[in-house]
Amino acid sequence: xxxxACIKRVPTTDLQPRVAADGKSLDAxxxxxxxxxxxEIAVEEAIKQKEKxxxxxTVLTIGSAEASKEVREALAKGADKGVILVDNAWxxxxxxxxxxxxxxxxxxLGADLVLLGRVGTDRDNASVGPMLAALxxxxxxxxxxxxxxxxxxxxxxxxxxxxxxxxxxALPAVITCQKDLNEPRYAGLKGIMxxxxxxxxxxxxxxxxxxxxxxxxxxxxxxxxxxIVGEGAAAxxxxxxxxxxxxxxx
Amino acid sequence: MTQTTSSGFVRPLFSGRLESAALFPxxxxxxxxxxTTEAIVATVAEWAAHAVDPAAIDHAKTIPxxxxxxxxxxxxxxxxxPEEYGxxxxxxxxxxxxxxxxxxxxxxxxxxxxxxxxxxxxxLVLYGTSAQKAHWLxxxxxxxxxxxxxxxxxxxxxxxxxxxxxxxxxxDGSWKLNGRKIWITNGGIANGxxxxxxxxxxxxxxxxxxxxxxxxxxxxxxxxxLTTGSPENKMGLCGSxxxxxxxxxxxxxxxxxxxxxxxxxxxxxxxxxxxxxxxAACCIGQAQLAxxxxxxxxxxRVQFGHPIEHFGMVQELLAGMDADLYAMEAxxxxxxxxxxxxxxxMLEAACCKMHATERLWQIANDALQVTGGTGFMRxxxxxxxxxxxxxxxxxxxTNQVLRxxxxxxxxxxxxxxxxxxxSGAAHLEGVCSELEAExxxxxxxxxxxxxxxxxxxRTHGERVRAAQxxxxxxxxxxxxxxVSGAVLSRASASRARSTLDARELDLARLACRRAFKDFxxxxxxxxxxxxxxxxxxxxxSTG
Ligand SMILES: Cc1cc2nc3c(=O)[nH]c(=O)nc-3n(C[C@H](O)[C@H](O)[C@H](O)COP(=O)(O)OP(=O)(O)OC[C@H]3O[C@@H](n4cnc5c(N)ncnc54)[C@H](O)[C@@H]3O)c2cc1C
Numbered sequence: 001x002x003x004x005a006c007i008k009r010v011p012t013t014d015l016q017p018r019v020a021a022d023g024k025s026l027d028a029x030x031x032x033x034x035x036x037x038x039x040e041i042a043v044e045e046a047i048k049q050k051e052k053x054x055x056x057x058t059v060l061t062i063g064s065a066e067a068s069k070e071v072r073e074a075l076a077k078g079a080d081k082g083v084i085l086v087d088n089a090w091x092x093x094x095x096x097x098x099x100x101x102x103x104x105x106x107x108x109l110g111a112d113l114v115l116l117g118r119v120g121t122d123r124d125n126a127s128v129g130p131m132l133a134a135l136x137x138x139x140x141x142x143x144x145x146x147x148x149x150x151x152x153x154x155x156x157x158x159x160x161x162x163x164x165x166x167x168x169x170a171l172p173a174v175i176t177c178q179k180d181l182n183e184p185r186y187a188g189l190k191g192i193m194x195x196x197x198x199x200x201x202x203x204x205x206x207x208x209x210x211x212x213x214x215x216x217x218x219x220x221x222x223x224x225x226x227x228i229v230g231e232g233a234a235a236x237x238x239x240x241x242x243x244x245x246x247x248x249x250x
Numbered sequence: 251m252t253q254t255t256s257s258g259f260v261r262p263l264f265s266g267r268l269e270s271a272a273l274f275p276x277x278x279x280x281x282x283x284x285x286t287t288e289a290i291v292a293t294v295a296e297w298a299a300h301a302v303d304p305a306a307i308d309h310a311k312t313i314p315x316x317x318x319x320x321x322x323x324x325x326x327x328x329x330x331x332p333e334e335y336g337x338x339x340x341x342x343x344x345x346x347x348x349x350x351x352x353x354x355x356x357x358x359x360x361x362x363x364x365x366x367x368x369x370x371x372x373x374l375v376l377y378g379t380s381a382q383k384a385h386w387l388x389x390x391x392x393x394x395x396x397x398x399x400x401x402x403x404x405x406x407x408x409x410x411x412x413x414x415x416x417x418x419x420x421x422d423g424s425w426k427l428n429g430r431k432i433w434i435t436n437g438g439i440a441n442g443x444x445x446x447x448x449x450x451x452x453x454x455x456x457x458x459x460x461x462x463x464x465x466x467x468x469x470x471x472x473x474x475x476l477t478t479g480s481p482e483n484k485m486g487l488c489g490s491x492x493x494x495x496x497x498x499x500x501x502x503x504x505x506x507x508x509x510x511x512x513x514x515x516x517x518x519x520x521x522x523x524x525x526x527x528x529x530a531a532c533c534i535g536q537a538q539l540a541x542x543x544x545x546x547x548x549x550x551r552v553q554f555g556h557p558i559e560h561f562g563m564v565q566e567l568l569a570g571m572d573a574d575l576y577a578m579e580a581x582x583x584x585x586x587x588x589x590x591x592x593x594x595x596m597l598e599a600a601c602c603k604m605h606a607t608e609r610l611w612q613i614a615n616d617a618l619q620v621t622g623g624t625g626f627m628r629x630x631x632x633x634x635x636x637x638x639x640x641x642x643x644x645x646x647x648t649n650q651v652l653r654x655x656x657x658x659x660x661x662x663x664x665x666x667x668x669x670x671x672x673s674g675a676a677h678l679e680g681v682c683s684e685l686e687a688e689x690x691x692x693x694x695x696x697x698x699x700x701x702x703x704x705x706x707x708r709t710h711g712e713r714v715r716a717a718q719x720x721x722x723x724x725x726x727x728x729x730x731x732x733v734s735g736a737v738l739s740r741a742s743a744s745r746a747r748s749t750l751d752a753r754e755l756d757l758a759r760l761a762c763r764r765a766f767k768d769f770x771x772x773x774x775x776x777x778x779x780x781x782x783x784x785x786x787x788x789x790x791s792t793g
Contacts, residue, residue: 192293
């Protein structure tokens with residue numbers, strides 16, 4: 001089984017974001033990066049399915065050359081090879097441009113299964129997976145919490161508002177991963193040492209023509225400081241008064 | 251001028267020499283090794299943050315099996331074991347970084363690792379034959395088995411050479427061990443023990459057992475007659491297992507002897523020489539934790555209308571923590587790099603341990619002070635950090651014993667003529683121009699230190715080994731010179747890489763000044779010694 005896990009290098013979730021001087025991007029100074037949370041689930045699932053069914057896991061990303069850190073992490077956990085399509089402006093791509101580039105590379109590499117996170121933790125678009133499936137003409141199940149693969153086919157479970165849905169599909173397929181699908185492992189020392197010897201290909205990324213452009217980025221307005229009106233039961237009338245007349249929510 | 255650097259940086263100081271080549275350039279891992287180290291450290295930090303609950307461990311006085319399993323799955327029990335024996339083959343720099351990282355989360359947890367890698371299996375790695383290593387190391391590397399280091403006995407603490415455990419040769423070549431070790435870290439969880447015991451000297455058949463030389467043995471838990479006691483109830487490191495190890499007619503095969511028969515004391519000292527360096531790295535991790543907590547508190551806590559970080563007396567504490575940490579890192583990673591280059595570091599490692607353990611104690615105390623009454627409350631980490639920090643000044647050589655070692659080793663080299671007093675001025679090569687003032691100060695202190703050494707030798711002659719008041723001062727001076735030298739080397743390396751920013755420069759300057767003050771304090775005591783007063787007061791009975 002040939003499995004490709006697509007990952008994205010994103011700012012760490014504890015980032016205190018600042019808008020850069022151009023007003024359209026994040027100030028890169030001091031930003032630390034990590035693999036997008038849901039993409040780690042995709043990598044874990046890819047490795048698990050390989051461990052069960054045999055085959056090979058390729059980790060694919062569009063990003064700057066520094067994304068080798070995140071790709072090596074996936075290799076250390078058990079993926080077999082890495083591919084970085086180098087684009088230093090990866091953060092500015094729209095989902096369709098990303099999906100098109102990925103589709104091109106996936107067609108070239110060939111795969112039975114492509115796994116992605118359900119959403120990137122930087123932009124929250126949740127679009128690349130379904131777009132990629134549409135471009136490839138493959139089956140797609142999103143937000144998957146359970147995945148079983150058989151001979152040329154599979155079933156996937158997803159939690160919908162109304163209950164659990166189980167889908168059957170034929171391979172090749174694109175699956176986007178929800179957090180309950182698995183618990184990502186830690187890379188052990190052995191894996192980290194082995195990852196150094198695994199192939200990591202860097203190739204230039206075909207130019208992206210994004211159809212959507214960021215016009216402006218702004219941080220949410222600062223919240224006003226809270227106020228403690230008093231303590232204990234004696235403070236209740238003051239609190240009710242403040243909620244009724246100041247906050248006007250009672 | 252052509253001096254070898256084989257004697258390190260600290261020892262030549264006693265002759266008034268600044269051994270630039272022993273400090274410069276500040277060692278750096280090559281890009282590939284650094285990438286591996288960073289990857290390991292990142293995984294370990296993430297794992298520790300999720301899997302280790304230091305407060306719960308302290309409270310339960312035990313480390314949950316899941317944490318030990320995690321260390322095992324990550325492969326950390328084999329971190330420094332050579333790859334050919336199933337380990338990850340990492341050197342001292344990576345080891346120190348990992349120790350620091352785990353210690354930043356939990357002092358008890360890191361002690362399990364330190365007892366395994368730093369001391370427990372170190373004798374096997376350093377002195378084992380390839381057959382012994384092939385036999386025992388793979389299972390230690392995988393974490394299937396855990397190691398402990400059993401030297402201390404009721405009558406043999408600092409004076410480890412006074413140990414009474416015996417190993418008697420049996421007609422079939424095996425050894426029979428009898429004795430009792432106390433306070434053995436990992437005692438309750440270890441499957442293999444490095445045990446030091448007296449063995450008869452075939453050349454001196456009539457000698458009393460107390461005169462027998464010491465040998466080193468690898469004793470597995472399964473050996474009949476080996477038992478471990480119940481866990482000690484300790485002030486700190488509560489999660490770490492500390493127990494007695496009793497040996498009653500324990501028979502081990504001839505292959506259990508590690509290193510040459512009768513050379514065990516040397517084995518123990520060498521294991522401890524490298525082991526105590528890892529302790530310094532642990533101190534950095536715990537000190538960072540205390541500093542981070544105190545800083546956050548000082549920024550948030552408002553009194554008299556200002557966050558308390560606004561007040562000078564709080565700033566003194568906060569800035570001191572940062573400068574001391576800079577110095578602790580400088581000495582520890584300089585020494586780690588030298589260890590990886592197989593350079594002489596016995597006295598440097600002792601200085602690292604002494605300095606880092608005492609600065610951690612100070613930082614933990616200051617962090618609690620910055621936090622006020624909150625810091626005194628058990629629901630916060632400060633008091634635990636303080637309790638955990640205390641032991642570092644005691645085990646793997648008490649800081650008094652290390653001071654004796656540092657000062658006496660240097661003086662003895664002078665006495666023996668291995669070091670010849672320098673005639674000219676001391677010069678340190680390689681310091682960046684931004685730190686010229688600090689370099690000049692350091693250079694001026696070195697001849698003064700050498701003069702103090704000569705004074706001690708003149709005053710005490712052959713009895714200098716027992717002249718502890720003088721040894722104490724000289725060790726403090728030597729350590730201060732080493733600390734400031736390491737700081738200058740570290741900052742100059744940053745300068746060479748163009749990463750020396752204004753803040754790092756400030757830190758380096760303050761770190762040097764604090765070291766110089768330590769020197770001057772000792773120098774002042776030498777000029778106006780309290781020695782006689784102290785001796786009289788201490789020896790008078792208080793009844
Ligand atoms: C939690 C814990 C874990 C330990 N783990 C291990 C372990 O894994 N393996 C192991 O073998 N041991 C272990 N030890 C033992 C530890 O190494 C000893 O406690 C230490 O070496 C000091 O010995 P002591 O406690 O007997 O103190 P003592 O030697 O009795 O010293 C008491 C005081 O006297 C001072 N002193 C002693 N002699 C001199 C001197 N000549 N000049 C000046 N001052 C002197 C000391 O500095 C100290 O302040 C552990 C101890 C503890 C508490």
